[in-house]
Amino acid sequence: MSEANSRDVKPHAMQKLLDNNWLLLLLGIAVPAVFYTLWGLWDVINIPIAK
Amino acid sequence: MTTTTLSEFRTDPVSGLKVNRTANTLVKWNAFAAVVFLLVGGIFGLGVALTRMPSVQLLSPEFFYLALTAHGLINLAVWIIFFEMAVLYFLGAHVLSNRLATPRWAWAQFWLMLVGAAMVAVAVLGGNSSVMMTSYVPLTAEPHFYLGLILFAVGALIGCFVFLGTLVVAKREKTYNGSLPLVVFGGVTATVIAVFTIVSGALILIPTFLWSVGLINHIDPMMYRIIWWGFGHSSQQINVVTHISIWYLIASLVFGAKPMSEKVSRGAFLLYILFLQLGSAHHLLSDPGLTSAWKVFNTSYMIYLAVLASMIHGLTVPGSIEVAQRKKGLDTGLFTWLRKAPWGNPIFSGMFLSLVGFGFIGGITGVVMSVEQINMIIHNTMYLPGHFHGTLVAGTTMAFMAVTYWLIPVVFQRKLALAGVAKLQPYVFSLGAWVFSIALMGAGTMGVQRRHSDITFAGQPLAYQYPEIAKGLMDMGEIFAVIMTVGAIMFIVVVLASIFTGERIAEDSAPWPKVADADVVFEKSGKKHIGIGGMEAPGTFVLAMILFATIVLYYFINFKYLSTVWGMS
Numbered sequence: 001m002s003e004a005n006s007r008d009v010k011p012h013a014m015q016k017l018l019d020n021n022w023l024l025l026l027l028g029i030a031v032p033a034v035f036y037t038l039w040g041l042w043d044v045i046n047i048p049i050a051k
Numbered sequence: 052m053t054t055t056t057l058s059e060f061r062t063d064p065v066s067g068l069k070v071n072r073t074a075n076t077l078v079k080w081n082a083f084a085a086v087v088f089l090l091v092g093g094i095f096g097l098g099v100a101l102t103r104m105p106s107v108q109l110l111s112p113e114f115f116y117l118a119l120t121a122h123g124l125i126n127l128a129v130w131i132i133f134f135e136m137a138v139l140y141f142l143g144a145h146v147l148s149n150r151l152a153t154p155r156w157a158w159a160q161f162w163l164m165l166v167g168a169a170m171v172a173v174a175v176l177g178g179n180s181s182v183m184m185t186s187y188v189p190l191t192a193e194p195h196f197y198l199g200l201i202l203f204a205v206g207a208l209i210g211c212f213v214f215l216g217t218l219v220v221a222k223r224e225k226t227y228n229g230s231l232p233l234v235v236f237g238g239v240t241a242t243v244i245a246v247f248t249i250v251s252g253a254l255i256l257i258p259t260f261l262w263s264v265g266l267i268n269h270i271d272p273m274m275y276r277i278i279w280w281g282f283g284h285s286s287q288q289i290n291v292v293t294h295i296s297i298w299y300l301i302a303s304l305v306f307g308a309k310p311m312s313e314k315v316s317r318g319a320f321l322l323y324i325l326f327l328q329l330g331s332a333h334h335l336l337s338d339p340g341l342t343s344a345w346k347v348f349n350t351s352y353m354i355y356l357a358v359l360a361s362m363i364h365g366l367t368v369p370g371s372i373e374v375a376q377r378k379k380g381l382d383t384g385l386f387t388w389l390r391k392a393p394w395g396n397p398i399f400s401g402m403f404l405s406l407v408g409f410g411f412i413g414g415i416t417g418v419v420m421s422v423e424q425i426n427m428i429i430h431n432t433m434y435l436p437g438h439f440h441g442t443l444v445a446g447t448t449m450a451f452m453a454v455t456y457w458l459i460p461v462v463f464q465r466k467l468a469l470a471g472v473a474k475l476q477p478y479v480f481s482l483g484a485w486v487f488s489i490a491l492m493g494a495g496t497m498g499v500q501r502r503h504s505d506i507t508f509a510g511q512p513l514a515y516q517y518p519e520i521a522k523g524l525m526d527m528g529e530i531f532a533v534i535m536t537v538g539a540i541m542f543i544v545v546v547l548a549s550i551f552t553g554e555r556i557a558e559d560s561a562p563w564p565k566v567a568d569a570d571v572v573f574e575k576s577g578k579k580h581i582g583i584g585g586m587e588a589p590g591t592f593v594l595a596m597i598l599f600a601t602i603v604l605y606y607f608i609n610f611k612y613l614s615t616v617w618g619m620s
């Protein structure tokens with residue numbers, strides 16, 4: 001499971017990630033901020049203005 | 052270490068945990084505030100429910116919206132988040148035999164949240180802030196409504212960082228070895244999601260506050276909705292993660308169970324961190340302006356990775372209980388382990404009802420209605436409150452209640468009072484919540500809309516007749532809402548009676564008997580295998596297949612129904 005999820009085949013890479021609370025925090029903010037918030041706002045900004 | 056002296060800690064006779072007194076006080080106050088707010092929010096909920104009952108219609112429309120705003124905010128935000136603060140401090144300090152990083156900041160968390168909640172309550176009760184919990188612009192509330200919410204959120208954010216700092220202390224002072232215990236890792240997951248949640252909330256509520264005092268002249272309603280739901284939906288995911296951690300905790304407390312695979316459970320939490328929050332998009336499936344690519348990517352492709360994680364937890368929690376029970380000798384048949392579980396212990400029964408209720412009622416319906424096409428059938432109908440009382444009430448709230456029955460002796464150092472009431476409480480509350488949820492979903496499928504005080508539309512220019520059965524479902528649902536309220540009051544009475552009148556547990560009293568570790572019992576028994584046909588948890592496997600089949604079936608029923616909504620010719 002853990003190996004399959006990590007690109008890096010080095011053992012314990014996954015455990016290192018799971019033990020790094022700050023990296024998890026960064027990922028947990030960055031992923032939704034990009035895919036949900038920024039992309040969503042981008043969609044709205046790109047609605048053409050009525051003439 | 053100059054700050055840590057021995058007398059700061061006591062050894063708890065009930066749990067055997069080494070308890071830091073300051074941390075314990077903070078857990079107490081946050082949990083106590085939570086329960087008091089649950090009472091207040093529940094009373095407003097009852098008012099709302101009795102209004103939505105076509106044959107009662109208790110409140111006037113104005114007062115209905117006031118009560119709905121109060122109910123939504125107090126229960127959804129205040130009860131839940133105060134309780135979560137208590138859980139985080141408990142995980143960071145008690146579970147790790149640790150102290151809190153910065154008790155002063157923790158008190159700042161408590162007071163900011165309390166003052167914020169009070170400001171919101173004053174604004175709502177004043178009658179000019181009936182904007183409901185979503186406070187969609189351009190609806191306007193009083194400035195102190197938004198300011199209160201902002202203070203509350205800042206308080207919660209401080210609490211998150213106190214927890215993260217507490218983990219740093221634990222690591223530095225080596226109060227644990229290796230990786231964090233799984234339940235604490237669940238706390239980390241909840242905290243990560245909480246930080247995204249709160250930052251989203253601040254990003255949108257601060258400008259809205261400035262707009263309400265006239266410093267900004269326009270807030271785009273579509274942008275508001277996107278950012279607000281980054282807050283509104285993600286906050287639900289904090290709840291999910293917290294109650295799942297509580298399930299794991301209770302499985303180990305009551306059965307001496309161990310997670311079936313730490314790796315798999317941790318991997319599932321990681322999936323939550325990465326993908327769970329994207330589900331926020333399911334609130335915007337009917338919004339114009341947002342592309343289908345955005346909607347489908349966030350609500351279908353990515354969210355299924357988080358759904359997968361939920362299925363993993365849903366499988367490993369009962370699975371670990373089954374394995375523990377079998378190791379302890381209940382190794383016959385498919386379900387002996389479950390039948391012989393301690394159903395009279397509210398800690399267990401509450402937890403298991405939460406698991407089943409969350410999975411079958413809240414979970415299945417949530418997954419299915421997040422599909423863009425199916426969402427069109429039920430968007431903004433009573434189906435929604437039906438669904439989320441399945442998750443929030445039958446799931447989260449029930450789990451929080453269950454763990455409270457354990458926290459009372461450990462944290463409040465009192466024996467549970469009114470044990471007979473406590474024993475029945477999970478059943479009464481769950482019965483109410485389950486039937487209420489299902490009935491509301493039924494009514495919603497017939498088009499009865501949410502957030503409306505009168506389904507007969509008396510005196511409205513655009514009248515509409517719902518089928519009689521929809522009214523019947525609303526009446527029935529709300530009767531069960533009353534039962535649910537009775538269950539909530541039973542809980543509150545037990546908690547207050549225990550805290551104030553329960554028999555004190557002296558600090559030096561004899562340790563309470565410990566639940567035997569399932570592995571140790573198994574080793575002593577000399578047996579080699581458990582389960583059936585090489586499967587360690589066959590009963591859980593069957594339950595999981597039933598859940599899976601139900602999802603698939605429910606999915607098809609909904610698509611079939613969708614195909615009949617517009618007749619094509």
Ligand code: HEM
Pocket residue numbers: 092093094096097099100101103119120122123124126127130131183184185436440443444448500501502503532533535536539
């Ligand atoms: C104690 C018993 C409870 C009762 C009788 C109750 C009843 C209701 C009813 C009838 C509605 C109105 C739906 C509508 O008209 O649109 C509602 C809405 C809601 N309830 Fe509850 N509920 C209870 C507990 C809870 C709890 C424990 C939570 C959260 C943890 C909760 C969260 C909400 C939310 C967020 C809304 C939506 C408010 C809105 O649309 O703005 N409820 N509830």
Ligand SMILES: [Cu+2]
Pocket residue numbers: 283284287330331333334
């Ligand atoms: Cu949501």
